[in-house]
Amino acid sequence: MTSTDGRERRTILSVTGGTVSYLGVKALAGVDLAAHAGEIVGVIGPNGAGKSTLVNLIAGVARGGGDVVLNGHNLRGRDPQTRTRAGIVRTFQTPELFGTLTAAQNVDLAARSFLLYRAGRDEPRSGRRARWRRSAGLAREALATVGLEHRAGARAESMSGGEKKLVELARALVQQPVVLILDEPVAGLPVAARQRTIATLRDLIHGSDATCILIEHDMDVIRRACDRIYVLSRGAVIKEGTWEQTSQDEAVRRAYLGSSPHQEADDADTITTTNSVERRAIPK
Numbered sequence: 001m002t003s004t005d006g007r008e009r010r011t012i013l014s015v016t017g018g019t020v021s022y023l024g025v026k027a028l029a030g031v032d033l034a035a036h037a038g039e040i041v042g043v044i045g046p047n048g049a050g051k052s053t054l055v056n057l058i059a060g061v062a063r064g065g066g067d068v069v070l071n072g073h074n075l076r077g078r079d080p081q082t083r084t085r086a087g088i089v090r091t092f093q094t095p096e097l098f099g100t101l102t103a104a105q106n107v108d109l110a111a112r113s114f115l116l117y118r119a120g121r122d123e124p125r126s127g128r129r130a131r132w133r134r135s136a137g138l139a140r141e142a143l144a145t146v147g148l149e150h151r152a153g154a155r156a157e158s159m160s161g162g163e164k165k166l167v168e169l170a171r172a173l174v175q176q177p178v179v180l181i182l183d184e185p186v187a188g189l190p191v192a193a194r195q196r197t198i199a200t201l202r203d204l205i206h207g208s209d210a211t212c213i214l215i216e217h218d219m220d221v222i223r224r225a226c227d228r229i230y231v232l233s234r235g236a237v238i239k240e241g242t243w244e245q246t247s248q249d250e251a252v253r254r255a256y257l258g259s260s261p262h263q264e265a266d267d268a269d270t271i272t273t274t275n276s277v278e279r280r281a282i283p284k
C-alpha cells in the first residue's frame with residue numbers, strides 16, 4: 001500500500017477499530033493505525049490521550065475491541081507472551097531491569113529466553129552450550145549497537161536513567177523484533193547520545209522487514225526519528241501524516257495548546273502537553 005509519505009510499503013502491523021474502556025470510560029475510541037516494513041511511526045498526543053493504552057492493546061496487555069493484525073495474522077485473544085514471541089517487543093517509559101545484574105547480564109537474559117524459544121523442545125542437549133555462547137555474543141553485539149559496550153560490566157542500578165533506557169533498547173534488539181515499540185527511548189540521554197541513538201534506530205529499521213512504533217513527548221525526537229506520525233487526542237486519531245503534515249495542523253495545535261486563547265497567543269510556535277508543565281517547541 002502507499003503511505004502518506006508517498007512510499008510503497010508492506011503493512012507489518014495494523015490496528016483497526018482499537019477500543020479500550022476503563023470503568024466504562026473510553027481510553028481508546030476506535031483507533032486505526034498501520035505500521036509498514038522499514039518505517040518508524042511516531043505516536044504523540046497530550047497526557048492521557050491514549051498512547052500507552054494503544055500500545056498496551058497491541059501488546060495484548062489491555063483488553064478491548066478491534067483487530068490487531070501482525071503480518072496477516074489476527075492476534076485477537078493472544079496473550080502478551082505469545083505476542084512477544086511473534087515479534088512484538090517493547091520498552092517502557094521506566095526501564096524494567098534487574099538492578100543487581102550487569103548491563104550485559106540483563107541483555108543476555110533476554111537473549112537467552114529468545115533463543116530458548118527459538119530452539120524449541122526438540123533441541124539436543126549438546127545445543128545448550130552453543131546457545132548460551134550465542135546469547136552472550138548477541139548481548140555484546142546489542143550493547144555495542146546502542147553504544148554501551150564500555151558499560152557492559154556495570155550494574156544496572158548504578159547506571160543513569162538514560163543508560164538504563166539504552167540497556168532496555170539492547171534487550172529489545174536481541175529479541176529480533178518485528179514490531180519494536182519504544183516508549184521515550186532517548187529520554188535522559190545527553191544530546192550527542194540522543195542523536196546517535198536516533199541515527200542507529202533509523203539505520204536498523206529503514207530497509208529492514210521490521211517496523212517501529214515510537215511513543216514520544218519530545219517533538220525534536222519525533223521530527224528527527226519518525227517517517228510518519230499519528231496524533232492522538234482523547235482516545236482518537238486526530239491526524240496522521242509526515243512531520244510537515246502533522247506539526248502544522250490546526251487540530252493538532254489545538255489539542256496540544258488547550259483552550260486558553262491567551263496561552264494560544266503566547267505559544268504560537270509551541271506544542272505543549274495540556275496537563276504537563278513541560279513546554280516543547282515545535283522545531284522548524
Ligand SMILES: Nc1ncnc2c1ncn2[C@@H]1O[C@H](COP(=O)(O)OP(=O)(O)OP(=O)(O)O)[C@@H](O)[C@H]1O
Binds near residue numbers: 045
Ligand atoms: N489502568 C487504568 N485504569 C483506569 N484508567 C486508565 C488506566 N490506564 C489508563 N487510563 C486512563 O485512560 C486514558 C488514557 O491513558 P494513557 O495512559 O493511555 O494515556 P497516554 O497518552 O499514554 O498518557 P501519558 O502521556 O501521560 O503517558 C487516561 O484518561 C487514563 O487516565
